[in-house]
Amino acid sequence: MHFSEPLPLQSGASLADYTLVYETYGSLNAERSNAVLVCHALNASHHVAGSYEGKPKSEGWWNNMVGPGKPLDTDRFFVIGVNNLGSCFGSTGPMHNNPATGKPYGASFPVVTVEDWVHAQARLADRLGIQKFAAVMGGSLGGMQALAWSMLYPTRIAHSLVIASTPKLSAQNIAFNDVARQAILTDPDYHDGDFYAHGVVPKRGLRVARMIGHITYLSDDDMAEKFGRDLRNAEYQFGYGVDFEIESYLRYQGDKFSEYFDANTYLLITKALDYFDPARAHQGDLSAALANTQAEFLVVSFTTDWRFAPERSREIVQALVNNQRHVTYAEIDAPHGHDAFLLDDARYMSVVRAYYDKVWRQLDVNAAVALGEAA
């Protein structure tokens, strides 16, 4: 979807012209009331569910969650996945030409925030004729978007599903993000963000950035269980190649990531994470920040998530309770750390399924009331 109305950004800059790439699943009902927006995290995209024809390995990143008969059931709901601005999977971002210069934006692409993304998503909803979402849902950075929706467009969202998220990053979270950024920014192939013109990619930096990130997505226990101190060979190698399987795994993840992800996008998105802090405009009072919300909430956290630990979700829950909002909270005892929000876990999936049953029943009741009023 192309937009030619300028989008003012939180930084003071604005995007004159931009495109949002999106995918939809299921059908919008006649009342236009069954739309659910799914927001992506750092390295995902609009491709939430299903596979592309002839590409069985192209499964969407939340394919276990979204689809016919799945917890977010596309037989009931019209689901929209949208790629955010600044990303490298189709929507306008640093790899695209800046119409003002005719050259790729590179590092001059404006730093965008969670709130900027939400405003852009709201314009997409306008175009699609969706006045109010049955739900906005996301995990991690996606959960921040779901939370921001409830504050920025309180009348346009019935339910907010905030999974494995946080009301703001901690100093440690920011520290990890900044080390990752420094690895990219100091890679000689970064060329101040204009590496496209040099025909290179700052792969070394991206690779290290991803390795750091990946450690924070997994739990210590999960790593211990999956890899432990397993050796690639029978004996220590006494060199700097691969000794331990965990080294091999992380290097592979880093290599793979550096092949497809844009370095400027990595920088942008980690800044969006760092900047998210809705309580900031309210002297740090999250309850005040959430005072104007009207949605109902599902908040989910995972016990072994040390990136965004359960305590962070409980802050959100407490602030909502302080405002007497409807909030359901599930703390799932899952071993997989932050990544748990993407993985199958029977209890997690059943909590989300049950919540969407409630969302669905409310739509039915609303429809019946509307019919009754019409009659």
Add this chain to the structure above:
Amino acid sequence: MHFSEPLPLQSGASLADYTLVYETYGSLNAERSNAVLVCHALNASHHVAGSYEGKPKSEGWWNNMVGPGKPLDTDRFFVIGVNNLGSCFGSTGPMHNNPATGKPYGASFPVVTVEDWVHAQARLADRLGIQKFAAVMGGSLGGMQALAWSMLYPTRIAHSLVIASTPKLSAQNIAFNDVARQAILTDPDYHDGDFYAHGVVPKRGLRVARMIGHITYLSDDDMAEKFGRDLRNAEYQFGYGVDFEIESYLRYQGDKFSEYFDANTYLLITKALDYFDPARAHQGDLSAALANTQAEFLVVSFTTDWRFAPERSREIVQALVNNQRHVTYAEIDAPHGHDAFLLDDARYMSVVRAYYDKVWRQLDVNAAVALGEAA
């Protein structure tokens, strides 16, 4: 101290010729029974205590712990600090010339292990005429050396003080070390370890390595307390300079470290950490590994240390208890994460002081018994 007898290493390589730099504090008594060896961790040296003349800022890294009247009281004990092989603070390491080639070892310096260091330290003790240490003490990687001493030279150590340490690194510990190594190894200025010949230093890699390490030395809570989300300027900068104080702090730490630390040493020492696993030769049975120890032990951990958490110290304690060894264990409720072992904490310091009182009383009793036997 120069050694011309070859030192066989665990890797199968050997060092033909090497020098160990050491410092001593206090006086060796007539019985040669009051010597305490203090072992250093990743980026420290033989300079444990005191300051050099005219350099008031040159305080030793454990100056709060070691000195006249301090918990390890140099009025009572003869304390030795030794710089380990492979380090960059004086003892033979990658920066030194390989006598076989006349050029710096660089990456060809053999990968050394905790056990190799202990054997080298034992030779130094031989030269100094110390048959048995009253105690061997260290924190973190230094604690591994204190533990290894109790296994490799059970009759030459009366007490082992193992602080903020672990019987082996976890997959997550290894992962952080490997990302740090990858940052160095992939820095174009690393030149396969021969950067000395190129007149450069892989500062970018060292800087990122140190930033990663530093995050793991501090606790989440401590970072939150010290830095939180404090901004350098009043508002977000919407760029990749410094926004948050934690970024400024970590970049400064990384810059400083990259000015003085040798990249090959960093690689070597992190491998020594990764490889330490005394239970490995006993099918993972730490109790079996510790079965031949004769020392008494003080084990100390810190509640907020997530690098080597209290659970890891408790494994050591349990294995010692299984062997019916004398072991004192203190779990200090300190906020400073792994770094706590270097910092002042009244409870921590008083535990160590009380333990050395016991060591001292035992020396007295032994001396009296010896006198009695002589009479």
